[in-house]
Amino acid sequence: MSIWGNVRRHxxxxxxxxxxxxxxxxxxxxxxxxELHMPVAFERHLAAMTKQMGDAxxxxxxxxxxxxxxxxxxxxxxxxxxxxxxxxxxxxxxRRISTTIRRLMLAARRIAxxxxxxxxxxxxxxxxxxxxxxxxxxxxxxxxxxxxxTRRQELIGNVAHELRTPLTSIKGYMEGLIDGVLPAxxxxxxxxxxxADRLQRLVDDLQExxxxxAGAIPLNLKPVSMSVLITSTVEHLRPQFMDKGVSIQTNIPxxxxxxxxxxxRLRQVLLNxxxxxxxYTPTGGQVTVxxxxxAGFVHVEVSDTGIGIAPEHLPHLFDRFYRVDHSxxxxxxxxxxxxxxxxxxxxAHGGEISxxxxxxxxxxxxxxxxxxx
Ligand code: ADP
Numbered sequence: 001m002s003i004w005g006n007v008r009r010h011x012x013x014x015x016x017x018x019x020x021x022x023x024x025x026x027x028x029x030x031x032x033x034x035e036l037h038m039p040v041a042f043e044r045h046l047a048a049m050t051k052q053m054g055d056a057x058x059x060x061x062x063x064x065x066x067x068x069x070x071x072x073x074x075x076x077x078x079x080x081x082x083x084x085x086x087x088x089x090x091x092x093x094x095r096r097i098s099t100t101i102r103r104l105m106l107a108a109r110r111i112a113x114x115x116x117x118x119x120x121x122x123x124x125x126x127x128x129x130x131x132x133x134x135x136x137x138x139x140x141x142x143x144x145x146x147x148x149x150t151r152r153q154e155l156i157g158n159v160a161h162e163l164r165t166p167l168t169s170i171k172g173y174m175e176g177l178i179d180g181v182l183p184a185x186x187x188x189x190x191x192x193x194x195x196a197d198r199l200q201r202l203v204d205d206l207q208e209x210x211x212x213x214a215g216a217i218p219l220n221l222k223p224v225s226m227s228v229l230i231t232s233t234v235e236h237l238r239p240q241f242m243d244k245g246v247s248i249q250t251n252i253p254x255x256x257x258x259x260x261x262x263x264x265r266l267r268q269v270l271l272n273x274x275x276x277x278x279x280y281t282p283t284g285g286q287v288t289v290x291x292x293x294x295a296g297f298v299h300v301e302v303s304d305t306g307i308g309i310a311p312e313h314l315p316h317l318f319d320r321f322y323r324v325d326h327s328x329x330x331x332x333x334x335x336x337x338x339x340x341x342x343x344x345x346x347x348a349h350g351g352e353i354s355x356x357x358x359x360x361x362x363x364x365x366x367x368x369x370x371x372x373x
Contacts, residue, residue, distance in 0.1 A: 011097070011130045018093045025089075026082035033074040041070035100131045104138060116146035158321040162202055162335055166195040205337040209320060212344035217265070219348055223258035223373035224266060226291050226298050233270045234289060237278065245283035248274075251290040259298040260373040265345050269353075272338045273302040273366045279334070280364065281306030297351065297369040309357035309364050317355050318343040346370070 007013045045066035049059060103120050110118040119142060120135045127135060173192045176182030211217050234250055241248045259266070270289075277287040285305040292299050309317070309324060316322045323336040339355075346353040346368045353368040 008128050009130075014093060014129060018089055021089060022082075022086040025085050026078075029078040029082045029085075030075070033078040037074045037077065038070050041073060042067060045070070097131060100127070100135060104135060107138065107142070111142055111145065116142060116149050118142055155320070159206065162321065163199070166199045166202070169195045170199075202335050205335055205341070208341055209337050212341050212348070215348070217345075217348065219262040219265060221260050221262055221349075224261045224263045225256075226259050226266075226300065226370070227252045227254075227256050229263065229266060230270065230289050230291060230300065233267055233274060237271070237274055241278055241287070244278060246278055246281050246285045246287060248278075248287045248289070251288060253292060256291055257293050257298065258373040259370040261349055261370050266349075266370065269342045269345050269368060270300070270302075272342045273368075276334075276338065276366070277302050277304040277306065277364070280304065293372060296372055298372055299367060299369045301365055301367040303363060303365040305363045307364075308360045308362040309355065310360050311357075314355055314357065318353070342368070 007017060045063070049062055049066075107118050107120050119139050122132060122135050122139065126132070170192055173182060173188060173195070177184055177188065182188050230250055230252060234248055238248065274287065274289065281287060281304045287302065287304045290301045290303070313322075313324045317324075318339050320340040321336040322339075323334060343353050349370050351369040351371065353366070355364065355366050357364040
């Protein structure tokens with residue numbers, strides 16, 4: 001970087017050079033005055049004096065007096081010029097610094113007051129020193145706060161919306177019972193219990209979500225046999241597959257290396273993906289769980305022949321509360337949080353998770369990777 005580039009970027013250099021320039025300017029003015037003005041003035045007086053050439057004492061006194069006058073004149077001139085220049089330079093630099101600081105201060109006060117959309121105007125060509133960078137970082141901080149605030153509001157809205165539905169149902173059943181419209185039979189109570197179950201699941205999911213989002217779930221990382229984990233998870237869910245009439249199979253090479261993972265958390269991810277595959281695959285369909293190792297990772301893929309996902313929904317599947325078909329998954333008890341939790345858990349392991357689908361009615365594939373132990 002050039003010296004000028006350095007000076008432009010560093011406030012310390014700017015201040016140092018300003019004071020240095022003030023001293024140098026003063027020195028230069030004095031020197032110029034001494035070099036240019038003094039000899040001229042002195043010569044003028046000498047010329048006048050040679051005309052008089054009277055007695056030596058008067059001449060000496062006059063010479064001395066004139067020299068003093070010429071020096072005072074020159075120094076005064078130099079002082080005035082140096083002061084003006086120094087004043088202009090100091091004013092320019094201090095105004096630039098104080099204006100930026102004042103803008104930062106006002107913006108910080110507004111942000112503290114909750115106006116997260118507040119930004120500082122930054123001139124990309126001029127504001128390249130530390131103060132300019134401070135303004136840029138301040139704007140980035142304000143933008144981050146703004147995003148967090150928007151997400152917080154969204155979250156409250158979403159939670160309220162999710163809680164309202166089962167609560168409205170429970171209230172409806174209760175009113176029906178009180179008014180005698182609904183019979184006080186086990187069937188009615190069972191419906192109320194189902195809604196309460198859904199509320200319970202939602203609250204549990206929300207709690208889990210807040211913990212994973214805050215990174216507050218400590219991972220107990222150990223070498224985990226993915227093959228054992230997949231097989232046991234599939235066996236655990238097999239009765240539900242049989243009930244629905246969906247077949248499930250696994251495809252795991254015997255040489256599959258162990259993954260470095262928290263077994264319980266990994267099972268949670270698998271249960272979510274295989275559970276979703278079951279939920280979104282109609283009777284007669286098929287679900288396959290494959291695993292393989294590549295590029296330092298163990299990869300797991302859960303594919304199904306179910307309802308599939310339209311391309312426009314794919315990028316949002318891992319956003320919290322995102323559901324492709326609200327009515328369908330609500331009926332199935334989904335709150336759209338499961339994949340968000342799965343994404344956080346996989347990322348905490350240092351892996352990736354992704355979703356693919358050839359389109360509606362053409363099945364889906366969810367794949368994730370975990371580092372090899
Ligand atoms: P939910 O609890 O609603 O299933 P998830 O976060 O697990 O929440 O899934 C989000 C959404 O992704 C679901 O509502 C559903 O629309 C879609 N989805 C997830 N898995 C599948 C799948 N195997 N086939 C089709 N759609 C799926």
